[in-house]
Amino acid sequence: MAKGLPSRSENYSEWYNELVKRADLADNSDVRGCMIIKPYGFAIWEKMQRALDDMFKETGHNNAYFPLFIPKSYLSKEASHVEGFAKECAVITHYRLKNDENGNGVVVDPEAKLEEELIVRPTSETAIWSTYKKWVQSYRDLPILLNQWANVVRWEMRTRIFLRTAEFLWQEGHTAHATRDEAVEETARMLDIYAKFAEEWMAVPVVKGRKTANERFAGAEDTLCIEALMQDGKALQAGTSHFLGQNFAKAFDVKFQSKEGSLEYVWGTSWGVSTRLMGALIMAHSDDQGLVLPPKLAPIHVVIVPIYKGDEQLEQIRQIITPLLNDLKAAGISIKFDDDDQARPGWKFAEYEMKGVPVRVAVGMRDLEQGLIEIARRDTLSKEQRPLEGSAQYIIDLLDEIQSSMHKKALNFREENTTEVNSWDDFTSQIEKGGFISAHWDGTPETEDKIKELTKATIRCIPFDGDACKGKCILTGKPSERRVLFAKAY
C-alpha cells in the first residue's frame, strides 16, 4: 500500500479514484461532472492521440473541425438520435450577461435570448450531415473520410473521472460513401484500428463484436465495439464503430448522383474513442503501488535516480552515466534524471511507482565502483543488479519485454475470467464473481432487459470470434443461434 492508496481488493472504486489523483492524472473541477486533465495525464492522452491519428491518416482520413453548438432543431431530425441524447443536453439559451441592477454581480440578460436554443454537441452526426448535404452532389464527391478531435458534453448524472464525465475529449470519425458495402467495410476497418490500438499500444486485450439492438448507438443500423475486462471483473466498452446505413442521409436529405445517373442517398459511418480509454488503461494494468503504464504510452520511459552524498558524488555519477543517457536518448527513449536533493531515494522510488514509470535505474557510487547499476521494472516490481556496460540495449529490450508482458498478463487475466455458462443458476452465481460470461440468449430485447433487471449484467457484444454453436437461452430456454458475452460493465 503506497502512501495511503487503498488496495484493489479492499475498495476497488476508491483505489481508482485515489490513484487518478496521486499519480497526477486528473482532478475533479468545480463544475459538476467536468474534469481537469493534469499535465501528466494529458501527456498520456497526447501519446494516444498521436498514435490513433497516425493510423487514421494512414487509412486515408483527414481531420476537420465542426461547430461546438448544434441548433436544437437539427438534433431532432433523426428520430432515434434525439431520443438517445435529449435527456443529457447542455442547452444555451442566452448570449450575454449584464450587471444586475440590484448589485448582485452579473446576471443573464433577458434581452439576449436566442431565437432557437443551441445544444452543446453530445456527438456531431447532425452538425456533420447537415454540412455533407452541401458538400455532396455526385459520386465524385465521395467518399468523405473525416475525423475530428473535439470535446463533447453529455449531462451524466453519475460521473467518474475518465470513465463517465459530463465533458470529455474524443475523436469522432464521420464518413460518407456511395455504397452500402463500402460503408460496412469502413465500419469494420475502424473497429480493427481501435482493436489494434488497444492491443498493441495500450496492451489491453479486447473482444471485437457487435452490439445488440438494445445497446446500439442512437441512429445507427449496426454498432460494432471492442470490449475490455478490468481487474475487478467488470467490462469496459473501449471503442465503437457505427454503420449508420442511410439514416442520417435521409434525415438531412443527402443524395448523390451515381455513376449510372440515378439519385441515391449516401451511406454513412461514425466511430469514436474518448478519454474513457484513460480509465481503461489505468484499470487494466495498475496495482496497489499505483499506475502501471505500457512503455508505448508512458510519458517517461526510464527514471534514473542517483544515490549520492554531496554535489561531488552527484557530478561523478552524472559523468559516469552520461553515455547511457545519450544511448537511450538516441534510441528515442524519454528519460528523467531526478537529482532533486530535497527528496530521499526511497520517496522517489515510491513516487515513480505511483506514476507508473516502466523502468527505474538506481545509480549509487558503491555499485558503480563494481561497474553495476540497479534496474527495476514497474510491471513486476522486480529489480536486479546489472553491469552498466551494455545496459542501454538491455533497457531498450526490457521496454519491449514490458510492453508484451503486460499484454500477456492482461490476456491471461481475461481468459481466467471468461466462463462458459449453460444454466441460469450458474449464470447468476458467476455474474456475482465478475468476468465475462459466454452464454446463450434467445435473441430478444425482452430477455436481454429481463437479465439486466435481475442481475445488472448486459450483453457486452456478440463476439466475432465466439462460439457459434446453437443452444438454449439461459433464461428462457428458447433456441439460441450462438453464445454472446455478458458482464457487468462500466
Added chain:
Amino acid sequence: MAKGLPSRSENYSEWYNELVKRADLADNSDVRGCMIIKPYGFAIWEKMQRALDDMFKETGHNNAYFPLFIPKSYLSKEASHVEGFAKECAVITHYRLKNDENGNGVVVDPEAKLEEELIVRPTSETAIWSTYKKWVQSYRDLPILLNQWANVVRWEMRTRIFLRTAEFLWQEGHTAHATRDEAVEETARMLDIYAKFAEEWMAVPVVKGRKTANERFAGAEDTLCIEALMQDGKALQAGTSHFLGQNFAKAFDVKFQSKEGSLEYVWGTSWGVSTRLMGALIMAHSDDQGLVLPPKLAPIHVVIVPIYKGDEQLEQIRQIITPLLNDLKAAGISIKFDDDDQARPGWKFAEYEMKGVPVRVAVGMRDLEQGLIEIARRDTLSKEQRPLEGSAQYIIDLLDEIQSSMHKKALNFREENTTEVNSWDDFTSQIEKGGFISAHWDGTPETEDKIKELTKATIRCIPFDGDACKGKCILTGKPSERRVLFAKAY
C-alpha cells in the same frame, strides 16, 4: 482572376471570403458566427499547432485540459475581466430537453434548470486560477507552466471566417510564478516565440510591442502583442502575451509560502494565438490567383501533374519520375501526384494555384524525351524548364528560397507601407491610404479614443524597436515620449 475570384483591388473583402471557400479552407456553418474548418484548412492549422507546441515544450511548458464551462460567479471574481467578457457570453441555463406535450418536437425541460448558470469559456483564466488555488501552497509548487489547446466562444456580433468567429480554436498558456520578475520574463519569452513563429513559419513579419491601457486584455497589468500588416493596409493582431500581475491570484486567493517563509500572492501570465492566424496567413501572402502558402505550413509541398495521352504514357511518366518522387519523400517533402484522368492539366494548374501549393511540376512525354520537366513556383507564378536530373535537390532548395522570398516580399510591403507622420493633416490623409503610421501621441486614453473616433485608427502597439525620440502629439500637440504605431485594424 481565377475561376471568378474577385481581385484584391476590386473588392478585398470579397476576395478574402471567396478565397477561403474556393481554396477549401473553411465554410460558414448554420450556427451563427461558427465556422467549419475543412480538411485542407485544418491541415494547415495542424502544422501551425505542431510547430507552436514544439516550441512551447522546448521552453518547459506542458499541455493540460480544463473544463469548457465556467460557473457564472467565477467569471465575476476579477472585476475588469468580467467587464471585458460579460457582453459576449454563451450561457447554459438548462441540462435537458424533453418531448413537447403539444407535439412540437423537443423543447427545453423547465425542470432541468441549473442552479447557477454556466458560461462557455471565452478564455480560461478563471477556471485555471480557481484550480491553481488548490495546487499551490509553497514556492516548491512554482512555477506552473501550462498550456491548453481548446475551443473558446465569444458571442461576436460581426463575424468573419478565421478573423472573428463566435467559436474559435486556440491555445492558451497560463503560468504561475513566485516572483514578478519571473512572470515578466515569461511574458516576454512567449511573445518572442510568437514572433519567431510568425516570421519563420508563416513568413509574416511582425512588430513586437506593448498595448496601451485601452487595448489591454481584461484583467492584465500589461499586454504585449505582435502586429502584422495585411495587403489591404490594415493591421492584424496576431498574438498576445499578458502579464497578469497578481490580479487573478488576488481574485482567487492564490498564495504561496516563499523560501523565506512569508505568505505571498502568486504572479501570473497568460498568452494565446488562435485560428485567427489562418486569416493572417491568407491575407499576408495570397494573390488574385488564390492562396499562397509558405512551404513550412503547406500540407502539400509539391504537386506533380503528368501530361499524357492514355494509360501507357502515364505509366511511362510514372516510372521515369519515380526516383524524383523517392528523393523528395526521403527529404520529408510531401507530394501529390495527380493522375486524375477526369480533369485537364490546365484545370489542375488553376486548382493548385488556388490552393497555394508552393511548387508545381509538369511532366510531359515531349519534355521528358529531352530530359526536361517544367517547374513552377506559386509565389511568383514563374516557371522554367529544368533537367530532370538533379531536380530533387533543386526543388528542395527552391522550397527554402520560396519561404525566405515570401518573408522578404511581405517585409518590403510593410516597410513601404509604414509612414512617419508629424501633423494631423498628414495623419488623416495617410490613414485613408492604409498602412502603419508611426506618430506621436500624448499618452492619454482620451486622445487615443478621440483619434479612433475621428479616423477609426487605433494604436496597434508601442513598438519595442520603435523611434524613442520625444515629440508632440499629432492631435493635441502635447508632449510625447515616443512614437507609437497607428493603423486601422481587423
